[in-house]
Amino acid sequence: MKAQTTQHTRRRLRIAGAVALALGMAGSLPAAAAQDPGRDVIDKKCASCHLEDGKLTRIPEMRKSPEGWDMTVVRMGIWHKVELTAEERRAVVKYLADRQGLAPSEAAPFRFLTERRPNMQDTPPDDEMAQMCGRCHSYGRVALQRRDEGEWRKLMHTHLGQFPSAEYSALGRDRNWWEIARDKMPGRLAAMYPKNTDAWRDWSRAKHRPADGRWIVAGERPGWGAYTGTMTVTAKGKDRYEVGYELHFGPGNTVRGKGESLVYTGYEWRGTAQLGNEHTQSIFALSEDGGRMSGRWFMRKADEIGATFEAVRADKAAKNAVAAVTPHMLRAGETATVTVAGAGLDARLDLGAGVEVVEWLGKSAEQLKVRVKVAADAAPGVRKLAVGGRASDKTVAVYRQIDSVRVEPAFGIARLGGGSGTNPPMTAQFDAVAFLNGADGKPGTEDDVRLGSVPAKWSTEPFDERAKHDEDLKFAGHMEPHGQFLPSFAGPNPNRRGLNNVGNLSVVATVQDGERTLDAKGQLMVTVQRWNTPPLR
Structure with a gap:
């Protein structure tokens, strides 16, 4: 028995040594990382199949996103019965995404x-x-993968x-x-x-800036509107963080929350948080210099509902870094209150020709608040914001009247849920967006100028004669006042001759612009449940 044990131990050591050599030869493993928990799992549970002639096969020969590696690990469990705990799975994905991931570009x-x-x-x-x-x-x-x-x-x-x-x-x-x-x-x-690229070589060799610190954040959630706020990130280990949020959607509507995150590959932020009473996930990307972050957060069990996200780091090095300007639209001949959120802001603000700052309402390094007057003869169009003499990529649009409105998305999908099935419904969120005509003077063409989201009244109607005949409007679901469509239940409906509650609808947005009323339409397909929901579809 002792001889067998010794032989088994020696075999394990040979495998571990060969794996270390193989990964090291692939440029994937610095010697100091030999005790990485993800590496330990690979040694113990992957090498038995992937070791050939003393070299690790397949695993070192590709690069993927964190989601791609996670799908690979799950597939090994389904196809080859590789059993991993949740902690082991996270460790392997972290290890591989860091060493064999994708460069930001x-x-x-x-x-x-x-x-x-x-x-x-x-x-x-x-x-x-x-x-x-x-x-x-x-x-x-x-x-989102690389191979030879x-x-x-x-x-x-x-x-x-x-x-x-x-x-x-x-x-x-x-x-x-x-x-x-x-x-x-x-x-x-x-x-x-290709597997080998200059972009990955340069990124994998670079020193990446940790994500901890204070961030000024901004974004827009369809149906709710724009928000600004702060995110406080505290390091809790290598690439692991605790996060606190305070988001302001408007007067009297502040959402606070806490969560945690893990950063892969030096820039791929993956987080979870409780924001108010909602459970959310976040997928962000840090900029290459580590001073900005962008992406999206969404409901953990309904990823179609979420918000855009942008952030600038609020540290001593920040200088006139703008996260957001609200509102996006300024009407010619009127006054408005404009707020600029960012980091290291100087109290010098330029909103372009025809827009004059007439009163300062607040000045700080993280927020500038002013009252502006827009000249009656100000030329319609988009102006870039400048703070402290530094041009920003943020813009405001001047308009006299809205020329047209579009429903976004122009084509949406919702999925039935519940009923005889087990999957929850997948809703669809719509937004009404105002536009100016471009140089051609015609609405709905490529040169139209986007103004931004505007309030709308929402309704639905049959998309075509077939939808009208089948009474899709009656059975497919209903539209909420804020533009969210809630689909009906899944499964045969006895009140519909045993048919499912699918439908083909037009989504109608009605926008009031002064005394004018503008309508826009999009299409919504209400279809059956989705049974396979991998991280990358």
């Missing part, structure tokens, strides 16, 4: 996917990529082995699908998304 084009922005559709670069890679899942799942040609080819084999019907489904059986997947796609993907 690589992840940026598909942040809408990681941030779970609703009603967004990624656009593959061409029809072939859409048909070969984007017909079963989002194209972003492909673009050989590893991309192995992924093709994995797809065919695990999902053999892909070759015979729509857009597969009308072509030599397997030959294209095996012989053509790996080279294309390796050229577009």
Whole structure:
């Protein structure tokens, strides 16, 4: 028994040593990180399958986002019965995302996917990529990983082995699908998304600034409006933080909360928090210099409901860093109160031609509040804000009247819930956005000038004659006053001849602009439940 134990121990040590060598050769593991808990899990629970000829295979040969690595770890449990505790799973994902993640510039084009922005559709670069890679899942799942040609080819084999019907489904059986997947796609993907890049080399070698400190934050939640506030971040270990929030949506509407976060890859913030009485998640990205943060927070069990988020770090180095200016719209010939939120703000404010500061209502390093007068003959359009002589990327828009209104999103999706199923409904949130006509003088064209969100009265109606005949308006759900559509229950409805409560509706926003009334329409599809909700869809 003692001899067997010794032999087993020696084998374990050989595996651990080989794993260390393999990861070290891949440029993934500095010697000082040998006792990383994620690394320990890989040694104990991954190496038995991934070790070949003394070298670790597959794992070191790719880079992914935190969500991508998490999906890989979960897949190993489903396919190969690898059992990990929740703590072990987090440790492995953290370890791999830090050492084999994506540089900020690589992840940026598909942040809408990681941030779970609703009603967004990624656009593959061409029809072939859409048909070969984007017909079963989002194209972003492909673009948020990096491999060399050989590893991309192995992924093709994995797809065919695990999902053999892909070759015979729509857009597969009308072509030599397997030959294209095996012989053509790996080279294309390796050229577009290679494992080794200058961006990743530079980012992985850089020293990243911790996220702790005081932040001035701002954003907009559809249906609620714009907010400003503060976020206080306290370090509780390597890349782990406790967070306190105070968000001001308007007079008398302050939301406070606490939470925690973990930062992956030096910039990928993933957090949870209790804001007021709501349980939320946050997915932000720190800027490369660590002075700004942006992203989105949303309801933990309803990610279609959430808010945009921007933040600037309020430390001694901050100089006229602007987080937000409210309101976004100023009418010519009127006065208004304008508030600028940011860090290190000087009491010098320029809102552009035709907008005059007539009274200071408050001055501090984190907030400037002024009363402005807009000239009656001020030219309509967008002006950039300047604070302390420094131009900002924030803008205000001057207008005489709203030329047109659009419903955003123009095409929304809601999903039935409850009933005979177990999934909760997925709501849809709409916003009314005002525009000025562009140089062509026509509404609804590409040169229109966006003014911002405006209050609206909301209603729904049948989208077409089929929807009217099927009484979709009666069965699909109802619209709340703040633009949120609440879908009906799932499952056959005996009052609808046993049909489900799906529907095709027009969403109507009615906006009052002085004595004028403007209407806008969007389309809403109320469809069936979603049963598969991975982090990257």
